[in-house]
Amino acid sequence: MVFSCVISAVVIAVLLLSFSSTQRIFERNIEQDTRDIYRYFDAEIKSQSSLQSLLINAIAMRPDIQNAFETKTHNFAGLIDDFYLSANQSHNITHLYFHGLDKVVIYRAHGPTRNGDVINRYTLADAMRFNRTTSGLELGKYGVFTLRTVAPVFSNGSVVGYIEAGMEIGHVIKKTQSQFDVEIIDVFQTQRLVNTTSETIFSLTERHSDGNQVENYTLQYSTPAVLDSVDLSEIPYLLSHDNTDSVIGLVSGNRAFSSRPLYDYHGDFIAKQIIVRDITEKLATRRTDILLILCSILLAAAVGFWVFNHVLLHLEALFAAYLEKQSKQRQIIENNMKSLQSAQESLVQQEKLASLGNIVAGVAHEINTPLGISVMMGSTMQQSVTSFIQQLKSGQLRRSDVEAFETDTQEAFNVLLPALDRAAGLIQSFKGVAVNQASENRAKFDLEEVITSVLDTLKHTIKNKPIEYTLEITEQISLDSYPGPLGQVITNLFENSVIHGFKDDQNGLIEISAAMTSDHNHVEIKVKDNGVGMTQEALEKAFDPFFTTRFGQGGSGLGLNIIFNIVERVLGGKVRAKSELNKGSQFIINIPLVAPGEVEHV
Ligand SMILES: Nc1ncnc2c1ncn2[C@@H]1O[C@H](COP(=O)(O)OP(=O)(O)OP(=O)(O)O)[C@@H](O)[C@H]1O
Ligand SMILES: [Mg+2]
Known part of the structure; x- marks a missing residue:
């Protein structure tokens, strides 16, 4: 048409x-x-x-x-x-x-x-x-x-x-x-x-x-x-x-x-x-000319139409072939995509399984040590108690035996109880990964008060070390949020600086500060140390669960992941890390003054 x-x-x-x-x-x-x-x-x-x-x-x-x-x-x-x-x-x-x-x-x-x-x-x-x-x-x-x-x-x-x-x-x-x-x-x-x-x-x-x-x-x-x-x-x-x-x-x-x-x-x-x-003759000549031109144009148009139609048909066939080829190629690509996707899914699955295996191995390894000690102490104590009771029944119990039994029992408990404590602690931090908002208490509180009391409980961790800390909060900041989880975040960051940042008793400074953001709806809390810092690779993985550079030395790699979960899911904010090798690390937390979820009315 x-x-x-x-x-x-x-x-x-x-x-x-x-x-x-x-x-x-x-x-x-x-x-x-x-x-x-x-x-x-x-x-x-x-x-x-x-x-x-x-x-x-x-x-x-x-x-x-x-x-x-x-x-x-x-x-x-x-x-x-x-x-x-x-x-x-x-x-x-x-x-x-x-x-x-x-x-x-x-x-x-x-x-x-x-x-x-x-x-x-x-x-x-x-x-x-x-x-x-x-x-x-x-x-x-x-x-x-x-x-x-x-x-x-x-x-x-x-x-x-x-x-x-x-x-x-x-x-x-x-x-x-x-x-x-x-x-x-x-x-x-x-x-x-x-x-x-x-x-x-x-x-x-x-x-x-x-x-x-x-x-x-x-x-x-x-x-x-x-x-x-x-x-x-x-x-x-x-x-x-x-x-x-x-x-x-x-x-x-x-x-x-x-x-x-x-x-x-x-x-x-x-x-x-x-x-x-x-000009009759000239007019006749012109009429003939026009007629001739008309005929030639019509002829040319007819030929052009025929040729065009032919070319069009040919092009149509070419286009149809092209479309078919394209649809086949699309089918192939789609199939490839599907197999790629399933390959990826199975890879992810494998990865998950592998990391789960690592976790289980790590956790087992960590818990195995204190439990092994506890089992060993338990059986030592069993032998010690059995021989003590036999001596008691045979009436051959001497005063020196009672004193020796008392010392052994005391020593055994001195080993057994911390080992069990350690195992219980590991289990606790393992549970922390799945922290959830509903289980925590929401409250209106003063930020400086909460951070100061948290730092008071942490003082003993640096008692015999050349580490100092400062707290700087220039204005009064009130929050309607979850003080418990926030304290846990500060605690983990502080402990990380002490454990990972400052090695071999080097002098260290941990600077904690907080300030309101320009929109007056958020607060930015920074925990900064001048310790050894992290490699680029470690920084990229720091928030991954079970990533630790202290594997087998008490690190579970869950601390920062727990922080991440608390900040993002409980406090409704964002956390990011900056670090440079041999210069120190800095963690910046940005949370709203009023946490998401139901507001505390009390
Ligand atoms: N302040 C810091 N200075 C240097 N490295 C750090 C610091 N904080 C964290 N890291 C690095 O990030 C890793 C992960 O930290 P995270 O708190 O998640 O685990 P962890 O401290 O090793 O173990 P956990 O906290 O479970 O006992 C650490 O192993 C460490 O390598
Ligand atoms: Mg930690």
Whole structure:
């Protein structure tokens, strides 16, 4: 659907483009032809004008002519008639006048032979004014264009008269018409005709007394038949706007009209020269061209459509194959993912089992030691008690025996009880991993008070060591939270610093501080030591359960994990650690002033 729309749009666009370009070529063609016609006409007029100049100057140079003027014998008829005859027949010269210095016609070499008239035309006037040969196209009284050339005649350095040659340009018009097969119509302002002082000239072209008026214009055509075929309503259009506008190749029906202004010798607008051309043939050629273009476009569109369709089908097949391949690949990837996932799950499971194994082994190892001691002490005491009772029953019990029994029993208990204590302690910390919120008491308390009392209970752990601690809480901070678990967190962190941070009785400082955060909803508690610090690897694993660097030396690796659980799950906060080897460790705890869960109302 979309495809057919696109194809139709493209075909229509190409059609419009081709049509407009055909039209442009056609119009340019007509324009070019028109310009050629005008150019041809102008060149002809120019060559006729040069011819006239040559002819009359040749006469003006003749001594007999100069003499006739000089001596005022004026016998021009005898001197010139033969020349006029040949100029008239061979060169279309229609008249040859001889003027005196006073503009009076001395001799006319063609009819009417009336002499003695005063001639008042531009060409003559200007030839007199500037004393040189002057040519010009002038409009006669009846609307006939006459090309005139006037040359002064000199004798002994001064002007003695003027010779004028004239030619009606009908033959130039006719030549142009036949050369280009066009009609030429001249349109004059009627006013201009009335005002002219030109003498009566008869025209080589036809004039009509009826139907030759269009408003204030007079028409003159070369062929009367043109009048019947030309729509005169076109003429005012060609004259409209401004009289000096040129219209080149206006097409109306099967004719093309062109019009241009004509100027007289003085550059004054005198007429419009209209060319009417029958373009029936050109129109037919254009129609054939358009038809041809149309057919070729349709053919090209059909071929294009077929090819496109073919390509589309091929592409569709390719795409379907691609989709199938892709779905197969996706299936393979999904299967791989599944097997990867199950492999991962089984790995995790194995890992869990492995760490559980480690835990069990560690815990067993830890508990095994005190329990082993206890069992050994128990059996030692059993033997000791049995032999004591036998001695008692046999009546051989001496005082020294009783004293020895007392000492042994005391020593045995001294070993047995701490060992059992140790085992019980291990079991306790193992239970701490699963600490839960419900089992703890929530309360409103002062942070400094709680931390101070916790630190008091820890003092004895550093009694014989060069370790000091400081507590800095700048403002009073009240919490609605769980003081017990919070104390446990502080205790574990403090013990860790003492046990892991400071080895070999090195001097140490533990700095504990607390401050409210900027939102006044949380408190940040820091426990910092300047001990040995941790490696990057240890820092990353520090909060993992059972991670310890003191495996087999009393460390269970549960301390930080318990802290993590208490801070995140019970106190509703976050804990993070920073540590640098040989510089110390720092634990930062951020907890809300009001712990999550039910608020303490008491
Ligand atoms: N302040 C500290 N300085 C240096 N290392 C520390 C510090 N605190 C913790 N660690 C390291 O983190 C490990 C884990 O600590 P955690 O408290 O979880 O276990 P533990 O102290 O080894 O054993 P437990 O606390 O169960 O007795 C420690 O073994 C130690 O390597
Ligand atoms: Mg610890």
